[in-house]
Amino acid sequence: MKKIIGIVPASAMANSEESSMKDHYRLCNNYIKRTVDAGGIPVGLAPCNGWLTEEALDICDGFLVQGGAEFYPYHFQVMHHAITRGKRYLGICLGEQLIYVYLKLRSIVEERGYEGDLIKAMCDYVAEQSSDFTLQRRIDGHCYEKPPRGKEDDGKHWIKIVPKTLMHRVLGKDRVFISSFHRLCTPTDQDLVTINAWSEFGDGVVEGTEYGENILGIQGHPEVDGTLPELFDFLCK
Numbered sequence: 197m198k199k200i201i202g203i204v205p206a207s208a209m210a211n212s213e214e215s216s217m218k219d220h221y222r223l224c225n226n227y228i229k230r231t232v233d234a235g236g237i238p239v240g241l242a243p244c245n246g247w248l249t250e251e252a253l254d255i256c257d258g259f260l261v262q263g264g265a266e267f268y269p270y271h272f273q274v275m276h277h278a279i280t281r282g283k284r285y286l287g288i289c290l291g292e293q294l295i296y297v298y299l300k301l302r303s304i305v306e307e308r309g310y311e312g313d314l315i316k317a318m319c320d321y322v323a324e325q326s327s328d329f330t331l332q333r334r335i336d337g338h339c340y341e342k343p344p345r346g347k348e349d350d351g352k353h354w355i356k357i358v359p360k361t362l363m364h365r366v367l368g369k370d371r372v373f374i375s376s377f378h379r380l381c382t383p384t385d386q387d388l389v390t391i392n393a394w395s396e397f398g399d400g401v402v403e404g405t406e407y408g409e410n411i412l413g414i415q416g417h418p419e420v421d422g423t424l425p426e427l428f429d430f431l432c433k
Contacts, residue, residue: 199432201236202256203227204274204291206264209246226419227262227288234425236432243270253277258284258431261291263377263417267322272298272315278411285411286431289378292413295405297331299388332380335401339379348421351375354396355403355416362406363392363414366430371396374403374416374424381415389413 205221223240231238238260241252246268259274267290275298278285287294301318310317322329340351352373357364364370382389382402393404393414404414412431418424 198235198237199257200255201231201238201432202241202253202259202274203231203238204241204259204261204271205243206262206290207243207246207268207270208265209268222262224262224419227260230419230422230425230428231260231432233422234428234432236428241270241274243268246270248273256283259286260428260431261285261287261294263289263291265290267294267297269315269319272301272318276302276315279407282410284431285413286427287411287413288417288419289415292405292415293332293380293382295407295411295413296382296386296389299407300331300386303388330380331383333383333402335379335381335399337397337399338376338381338395338401340376342377348375349373351377351420352416356394356396357404358392358394361390361392362409362412363404366412367424367426372424374414374418375420376416378415 203223205223207221209219221242228238241248248270253273259278261274271294275294301321305317305321343350352375354371354373356371357367357369382405384400384402389405389407391402392406395401395403403416406412414427418427
C-alpha cells in the first residue's frame with residue numbers, strides 16, 4: 197500500500213498591521229514530484245494560523261518538510277509527532293535544521309519547567325527572545341543563485357557523507373553533489389543530533405543531521421533535479 201506523505205509547506209505570515217490576505221503557505225512542485233516518483237501519495241498540510249490539527253498529522257505515514265525562511269508552531273508539531281509516533285521524516289534545508297532546533301527548544305523548556313502543551317511552551321520561549329534570536333549557526337558562501345532549468349549544476353557543491361550513519365546507508369555513497377541555497381546550518385557544538393554530512397569546502401559547515409532510524413535531514417536541496425532519489429525512497433517505501 198502506498199504511503200501518505202504530508203508535505204509541510206513554507207510560510208509567510210504577516211504581522212498584525214498588514215492585510216490578512218498576505219498570510220499564505222507555499223508548496224513547491226519539486227517536493228511533490230519527488231514524492232510521487234518514489235511511490236508516495238503527497239498530501240499538502242494546511243495549518244490554520246500557524247497550527248496543524250492532530251487529525252491532519254494522524255493521517256500521514258511520513259513527513260517531508262520543505263525549505264523556508266523561519267519556523268512556525270506547525271513545524272514543531274510535525275517534528276514532535278514524527279518522533280513520538282515513530283514515523284519517517286525527511287527534512288530539507290529548514291526541515292533539516294528543524295531536527296536540532298526542536299530538540300534544543302524541547303530540552304530548554306523541559307529544564308526550566310512548563311505547564312500545559314509542550315509545543316506552546318516552546319513557541320512562548322521563542323517569543324520571549326530578541327528578534328534576531330536563532331539556535332542555528334550563521335554561515336557564508338552556501339547560498340547560491342537559484343539556477344534556471346537545465347543548469348541545476350550551477351548551484352551545487354560537493355558534500356561528504358559520514359560513514360556508518362543512516363544517511364550513508366540510505367545513499368550508499370561517500371560524497372554527493374547537491375544544490376545549496378542556505379545561510380544557516382546546525383551548529384557543531386551539540387550532542388542532540390548525529391551529524392551525517394559535511395561541506396567539502398573545509399569550513400566546518402554541517403550539511404546533514406539525523407535522529408534515530410526514522411528522522412533524516414539534509415541541508416542541500418535534492419528535490420531540485422531528482423538526482424538523489426534514494427532519499428525520497430527512504431521516506432516513501
